[in-house]
Amino acid sequence: MPAYREPRRRSPPLPAPRGPLSDAVIDALRTGADHPAPAVGDADPFGDDLQLALYILYELHYQGFEGVDDEHEWSPGLLALRRSLEEPFLAALRAGAGTDGDVESALSGLLVEPIGDDGHSVSHFLQDHGELWHLREYAALRSLYHLKEADPHAWVIPRLYGRAKAAMVAVEFDEFGAGREADIHARLYADLMTDLSLETAYGHYLDAAPADVLATVNLMSLFGLHRSLRGALVGHFAAVEVTSSPGSRRLAAALKRVGAGPAAQRFYDEHVEADAVHEQVVRRDVIGGLLADEPDLESDIAFGIEATGLLEDRLAARLLAAWRSNSTALRGQPG
Ligand SMILES: [Fe+2]
Protein backbone atom coordinates (compact mmCIF):
# COMPACT_ATOMS: atom_id res chain seq x y z
CA MET A 1 0.00 0.00 0.00
CA PRO A 2 1.38 3.50 -0.79
CA ALA A 3 2.55 5.64 2.13
CA TYR A 4 -0.31 7.46 3.78
CA ARG A 5 -0.62 11.12 2.81
CA GLU A 6 -2.76 13.38 4.92
CA PRO A 7 -5.68 14.30 2.61
CA ARG A 8 -5.85 17.81 4.04
CA ARG A 9 -2.19 18.68 3.72
CA ARG A 10 -3.01 20.81 0.70
CA SER A 11 -6.01 22.97 -0.05
CA PRO A 12 -8.01 21.89 -3.10
CA PRO A 13 -8.34 23.96 -6.27
CA LEU A 14 -11.47 26.06 -6.68
CA PRO A 15 -14.29 24.12 -8.37
CA ALA A 16 -16.00 25.02 -11.66
CA PRO A 17 -18.99 27.38 -11.32
CA ARG A 18 -22.56 26.12 -11.79
CA GLY A 19 -24.36 29.45 -12.33
CA PRO A 20 -24.17 33.17 -11.52
CA LEU A 21 -23.96 32.84 -7.73
CA SER A 22 -21.14 30.32 -7.64
CA ASP A 23 -19.44 32.20 -10.48
CA ALA A 24 -19.50 35.43 -8.45
CA VAL A 25 -18.06 33.69 -5.38
CA ILE A 26 -15.27 32.02 -7.36
CA ASP A 27 -14.48 35.29 -9.13
CA ALA A 28 -14.30 37.18 -5.83
CA LEU A 29 -11.94 34.58 -4.37
CA ARG A 30 -9.75 34.54 -7.48
CA THR A 31 -9.46 38.28 -7.91
CA GLY A 32 -9.49 39.19 -4.22
CA ALA A 33 -12.28 41.70 -4.77
CA ASP A 34 -14.82 41.96 -1.97
CA HIS A 35 -17.78 42.16 -4.35
CA PRO A 36 -21.22 43.38 -3.46
CA ALA A 37 -23.44 40.35 -3.24
CA PRO A 38 -25.29 39.39 -6.44
CA ALA A 39 -29.03 39.06 -5.93
CA VAL A 40 -30.01 35.55 -4.93
CA GLY A 41 -33.46 36.16 -6.46
CA ASP A 42 -35.43 33.02 -7.06
CA ALA A 43 -32.46 30.65 -7.21
CA ASP A 44 -33.49 27.11 -6.22
CA PRO A 45 -32.45 26.78 -2.56
CA PHE A 46 -31.56 23.11 -3.15
CA GLY A 47 -30.10 23.72 -6.62
CA ASP A 48 -26.52 23.36 -7.86
CA ASP A 49 -25.67 27.06 -8.12
CA LEU A 50 -26.80 28.15 -4.66
CA GLN A 51 -25.50 25.02 -2.93
CA LEU A 52 -22.08 25.27 -4.57
CA ALA A 53 -21.79 29.00 -3.77
CA LEU A 54 -22.61 28.22 -0.15
CA TYR A 55 -20.29 25.23 -0.06
CA ILE A 56 -17.34 27.31 -1.28
CA LEU A 57 -18.03 30.04 1.28
CA TYR A 58 -18.24 27.49 4.09
CA GLU A 59 -15.00 25.81 2.99
CA LEU A 60 -13.20 29.07 3.81
CA HIS A 61 -13.81 28.10 7.47
CA TYR A 62 -12.28 24.64 7.01
CA GLN A 63 -9.49 24.10 4.52
CA GLY A 64 -9.85 27.01 2.09
CA PHE A 65 -8.76 26.76 -1.53
CA GLU A 66 -5.46 26.77 -3.32
CA GLY A 67 -4.33 30.29 -4.18
CA VAL A 68 -7.09 31.92 -2.13
CA ASP A 69 -6.09 34.26 0.70
CA ASP A 70 -7.07 32.78 4.08
CA GLU A 71 -8.30 36.21 5.15
CA HIS A 72 -11.30 35.88 2.82
CA GLU A 73 -12.88 33.81 5.58
CA TRP A 74 -13.87 37.12 7.17
CA SER A 75 -14.48 39.33 4.09
CA PRO A 76 -17.59 41.39 4.93
CA GLY A 77 -18.99 41.19 1.39
CA LEU A 78 -18.60 37.41 1.26
CA LEU A 79 -20.15 37.02 4.70
CA ALA A 80 -23.12 39.13 3.55
CA LEU A 81 -23.47 36.97 0.47
CA ARG A 82 -23.28 33.84 2.62
CA ARG A 83 -26.09 35.20 4.74
CA SER A 84 -28.24 35.88 1.67
CA LEU A 85 -27.71 32.27 0.53
CA GLU A 86 -28.35 30.77 3.96
CA GLU A 87 -31.72 32.49 4.36
CA PRO A 88 -33.54 30.75 1.47
CA PHE A 89 -31.79 27.45 2.31
CA LEU A 90 -32.91 27.64 5.93
CA ALA A 91 -36.44 28.67 4.90
CA ALA A 92 -36.68 25.70 2.52
CA LEU A 93 -35.45 23.37 5.26
CA ARG A 94 -38.00 24.69 7.73
CA ALA A 95 -40.78 24.37 5.13
CA GLY A 96 -39.76 20.82 4.21
CA ALA A 97 -38.86 19.44 7.61
CA GLY A 98 -42.45 19.35 8.86
CA THR A 99 -41.50 18.88 12.50
CA ASP A 100 -43.99 18.77 15.32
CA GLY A 101 -41.23 19.95 17.64
CA ASP A 102 -40.95 16.73 19.59
CA VAL A 103 -37.46 15.21 19.83
CA GLU A 104 -38.57 11.66 20.61
CA SER A 105 -40.94 11.46 17.67
CA ALA A 106 -38.31 13.01 15.37
CA LEU A 107 -35.78 10.40 16.51
CA SER A 108 -38.18 7.50 16.10
CA GLY A 109 -38.87 8.70 12.54
CA LEU A 110 -35.19 8.09 11.84
CA LEU A 111 -35.37 4.41 12.66
CA VAL A 112 -36.60 4.04 9.13
CA GLU A 113 -33.50 4.83 7.10
CA PRO A 114 -33.76 7.51 4.39
CA ILE A 115 -35.41 5.96 1.40
CA GLY A 116 -35.61 6.78 -2.27
CA ASP A 117 -38.74 7.07 -4.35
CA ASP A 118 -38.71 3.35 -4.99
CA GLY A 119 -38.94 2.57 -1.29
CA HIS A 120 -35.35 1.39 -0.77
CA SER A 121 -32.66 2.90 1.39
CA VAL A 122 -29.24 3.46 -0.13
CA SER A 123 -27.54 1.06 2.28
CA HIS A 124 -30.13 -1.66 1.63
CA PHE A 125 -29.64 -1.18 -2.11
CA LEU A 126 -25.86 -1.39 -1.76
CA GLN A 127 -26.06 -4.41 0.51
CA ASP A 128 -28.42 -6.31 -1.76
CA HIS A 129 -27.51 -5.12 -5.25
CA GLY A 130 -24.40 -2.93 -4.95
CA GLU A 131 -21.61 -3.47 -7.42
CA LEU A 132 -18.10 -2.14 -7.00
CA TRP A 133 -18.81 0.93 -9.14
CA HIS A 134 -21.83 1.86 -6.97
CA LEU A 135 -19.70 1.64 -3.85
CA ARG A 136 -16.92 3.68 -5.44
CA GLU A 137 -19.39 6.40 -6.41
CA TYR A 138 -20.96 6.39 -2.97
CA ALA A 139 -17.57 6.63 -1.27
CA ALA A 140 -16.43 9.43 -3.60
CA LEU A 141 -19.54 11.50 -2.97
CA ARG A 142 -19.56 10.97 0.79
CA SER A 143 -15.88 11.94 0.95
CA LEU A 144 -16.90 15.61 0.93
CA TYR A 145 -18.04 15.04 4.48
CA HIS A 146 -16.08 12.05 5.72
CA LEU A 147 -12.67 13.61 4.98
CA LYS A 148 -13.66 16.26 7.52
CA GLU A 149 -15.79 13.93 9.61
CA ALA A 150 -17.03 15.46 12.88
CA ASP A 151 -15.38 18.83 12.17
CA PRO A 152 -18.67 20.73 11.61
CA HIS A 153 -19.98 19.40 14.91
CA ALA A 154 -16.94 20.70 16.77
CA TRP A 155 -18.19 24.27 16.23
CA VAL A 156 -20.90 23.63 18.80
CA ILE A 157 -18.57 22.84 21.69
CA PRO A 158 -18.14 26.44 22.96
CA ARG A 159 -21.93 26.84 22.81
CA LEU A 160 -22.60 23.97 25.22
CA TYR A 161 -21.80 23.57 28.88
CA GLY A 162 -22.11 21.04 31.68
CA ARG A 163 -23.39 17.54 30.90
CA ALA A 164 -24.12 18.23 27.23
CA LYS A 165 -20.62 19.59 26.69
CA ALA A 166 -18.84 16.72 28.47
CA ALA A 167 -20.80 14.15 26.46
CA MET A 168 -20.39 15.96 23.13
CA VAL A 169 -16.63 16.15 23.63
CA ALA A 170 -16.49 12.46 24.62
CA VAL A 171 -18.10 11.45 21.32
CA GLU A 172 -16.01 13.89 19.30
CA PHE A 173 -12.88 12.52 21.02
CA ASP A 174 -13.66 9.12 19.48
CA GLU A 175 -14.37 10.69 16.08
CA PHE A 176 -10.95 12.35 16.22
CA GLY A 177 -9.16 9.10 16.98
CA ALA A 178 -9.13 9.13 20.81
CA GLY A 179 -5.59 10.48 20.77
CA ARG A 180 -4.33 8.29 17.92
CA GLU A 181 -3.78 9.82 14.50
CA ALA A 182 -4.28 6.50 12.72
CA ASP A 183 -7.76 6.18 14.25
CA ILE A 184 -9.10 9.60 13.24
CA HIS A 185 -12.31 8.70 11.43
CA ALA A 186 -11.43 10.98 8.51
CA ARG A 187 -8.17 9.03 8.24
CA LEU A 188 -10.03 5.70 8.32
CA TYR A 189 -12.15 7.06 5.49
CA ALA A 190 -9.11 7.99 3.44
CA ASP A 191 -7.88 4.41 3.93
CA LEU A 192 -11.26 3.14 2.70
CA MET A 193 -10.94 5.34 -0.38
CA THR A 194 -7.44 4.01 -1.06
CA ASP A 195 -8.81 0.46 -0.90
CA LEU A 196 -11.38 1.44 -3.52
CA SER A 197 -8.71 3.08 -5.73
CA LEU A 198 -10.20 6.52 -5.18
CA GLU A 199 -8.31 9.80 -4.94
CA THR A 200 -8.02 10.79 -1.28
CA ALA A 201 -7.08 14.47 -1.70
CA TYR A 202 -9.46 16.71 0.24
CA GLY A 203 -12.19 18.15 -1.98
CA HIS A 204 -11.14 16.09 -5.00
CA TYR A 205 -14.71 15.03 -5.82
CA LEU A 206 -16.34 18.44 -5.36
CA ASP A 207 -16.99 18.97 -9.08
CA ALA A 208 -18.50 15.48 -9.29
CA ALA A 209 -20.91 16.05 -6.40
CA PRO A 210 -24.51 16.97 -7.26
CA ALA A 211 -26.38 19.60 -5.26
CA ASP A 212 -28.07 16.98 -3.10
CA VAL A 213 -24.65 15.91 -1.77
CA LEU A 214 -23.50 19.50 -1.22
CA ALA A 215 -26.69 20.26 0.69
CA THR A 216 -26.06 17.47 3.20
CA VAL A 217 -22.64 18.95 3.99
CA ASN A 218 -23.84 22.57 3.92
CA LEU A 219 -26.49 21.65 6.45
CA MET A 220 -23.84 20.78 9.04
CA SER A 221 -21.84 23.93 8.37
CA LEU A 222 -24.98 26.08 8.59
CA PHE A 223 -25.97 24.56 11.92
CA GLY A 224 -22.41 24.52 13.21
CA LEU A 225 -21.48 28.09 12.39
CA HIS A 226 -24.60 29.70 13.89
CA ARG A 227 -24.85 29.73 17.66
CA SER A 228 -28.57 30.39 17.22
CA LEU A 229 -28.82 26.96 15.57
CA ARG A 230 -26.94 25.04 18.29
CA GLY A 231 -30.05 22.99 19.03
CA ALA A 232 -30.37 22.03 15.36
CA LEU A 233 -26.68 21.07 15.28
CA VAL A 234 -27.17 18.74 18.22
CA GLY A 235 -30.22 17.33 16.44
CA HIS A 236 -28.13 16.72 13.33
CA PHE A 237 -25.43 14.98 15.36
CA ALA A 238 -28.03 12.77 16.99
CA ALA A 239 -29.53 11.90 13.61
CA VAL A 240 -26.12 10.84 12.31
CA GLU A 241 -25.28 8.73 15.34
CA VAL A 242 -28.72 7.06 15.56
CA THR A 243 -28.76 5.99 11.91
CA SER A 244 -25.07 5.16 11.57
CA SER A 245 -24.80 1.78 13.26
CA PRO A 246 -27.39 -0.20 11.24
CA GLY A 247 -26.47 1.58 7.99
CA SER A 248 -22.76 0.92 8.58
CA ARG A 249 -23.45 -2.80 9.10
CA ARG A 250 -25.09 -2.97 5.66
CA LEU A 251 -22.30 -0.98 4.01
CA ALA A 252 -19.61 -3.20 5.58
CA ALA A 253 -21.49 -6.23 4.20
CA ALA A 254 -21.73 -4.61 0.76
CA LEU A 255 -18.00 -3.89 0.68
CA LYS A 256 -17.18 -7.41 1.77
CA ARG A 257 -19.44 -8.86 -0.91
CA VAL A 258 -17.73 -6.94 -3.73
CA GLY A 259 -14.31 -7.91 -2.45
CA ALA A 260 -13.12 -4.52 -1.18
CA GLY A 261 -10.04 -4.59 1.03
CA PRO A 262 -9.88 -4.66 4.83
CA ALA A 263 -9.49 -0.88 5.25
CA ALA A 264 -12.71 -0.29 3.31
CA GLN A 265 -14.58 -2.62 5.65
CA ARG A 266 -12.85 -1.27 8.76
CA PHE A 267 -14.35 2.20 8.45
CA TYR A 268 -17.89 0.84 8.60
CA ASP A 269 -17.07 -1.94 11.08
CA GLU A 270 -15.71 0.76 13.41
CA HIS A 271 -18.96 2.70 13.06
CA VAL A 272 -21.15 -0.31 13.80
CA GLU A 273 -19.41 -0.63 17.17
CA ALA A 274 -18.70 2.98 18.06
CA ASP A 275 -22.00 4.49 16.99
CA ALA A 276 -24.10 2.03 18.94
CA VAL A 277 -22.44 3.60 22.01
CA HIS A 278 -22.44 7.15 20.61
CA GLU A 279 -26.18 6.93 19.99
CA GLN A 280 -26.80 6.26 23.67
CA VAL A 281 -24.47 9.03 24.84
CA VAL A 282 -25.97 11.56 22.43
CA ARG A 283 -29.55 10.69 23.38
CA ARG A 284 -29.02 10.57 27.12
CA ASP A 285 -26.41 13.20 27.81
CA VAL A 286 -26.00 15.54 24.83
CA ILE A 287 -29.72 15.95 24.10
CA GLY A 288 -30.76 15.22 27.68
CA GLY A 289 -28.21 17.65 29.07
CA LEU A 290 -29.03 20.40 26.59
CA LEU A 291 -32.77 20.06 27.24
CA ALA A 292 -32.17 20.18 30.98
CA ASP A 293 -30.22 23.43 30.52
CA GLU A 294 -32.27 24.97 27.72
CA PRO A 295 -35.71 23.33 27.42
CA ASP A 296 -36.77 25.94 24.86
CA LEU A 297 -34.40 24.35 22.34
CA GLU A 298 -36.49 21.18 21.95
CA SER A 299 -38.15 22.30 18.72
CA ASP A 300 -34.75 23.33 17.30
CA ILE A 301 -33.27 19.91 18.13
CA ALA A 302 -36.27 18.24 16.47
CA PHE A 303 -35.85 20.54 13.46
CA GLY A 304 -32.18 19.52 13.12
CA ILE A 305 -33.18 15.85 13.11
CA GLU A 306 -35.99 16.36 10.60
CA ALA A 307 -33.91 18.55 8.27
CA THR A 308 -31.21 15.86 8.23
CA GLY A 309 -33.81 13.26 7.25
CA LEU A 310 -35.22 15.54 4.56
CA LEU A 311 -31.85 16.03 2.85
CA GLU A 312 -30.85 12.38 3.21
CA ASP A 313 -34.15 11.38 1.57
CA ARG A 314 -33.49 13.76 -1.32
CA LEU A 315 -30.00 12.35 -1.77
CA ALA A 316 -31.23 8.75 -1.57
CA ALA A 317 -33.84 9.47 -4.26
CA ARG A 318 -31.18 10.91 -6.52
CA LEU A 319 -28.65 8.11 -6.06
CA LEU A 320 -31.18 5.33 -6.45
CA ALA A 321 -32.81 6.91 -9.51
CA ALA A 322 -29.42 7.04 -11.21
CA TRP A 323 -28.31 3.56 -10.21
CA ARG A 324 -31.66 1.94 -11.00
CA SER A 325 -31.34 3.25 -14.54
CA ASN A 326 -27.75 1.98 -14.63
CA SER A 327 -26.37 5.52 -14.79
CA THR A 328 -23.67 7.23 -12.82
CA ALA A 329 -24.71 9.46 -9.91
CA LEU A 330 -21.64 11.66 -10.43
CA ARG A 331 -21.83 14.98 -12.24
CA GLY A 332 -19.89 15.48 -15.44
CA GLN A 333 -19.49 11.80 -16.18
CA PRO A 334 -20.84 9.97 -19.19
CA GLY A 335 -24.09 8.25 -18.09
FE1 LIG B 1 -17.27 8.57 12.88
Ligand SMILES: [Fe+2]
Ligand atom coordinates in the same frame (compact mmCIF):
# COMPACT_ATOMS: atom_id res chain seq x y z
FE1 LIG C 1 -20.00 8.34 15.86
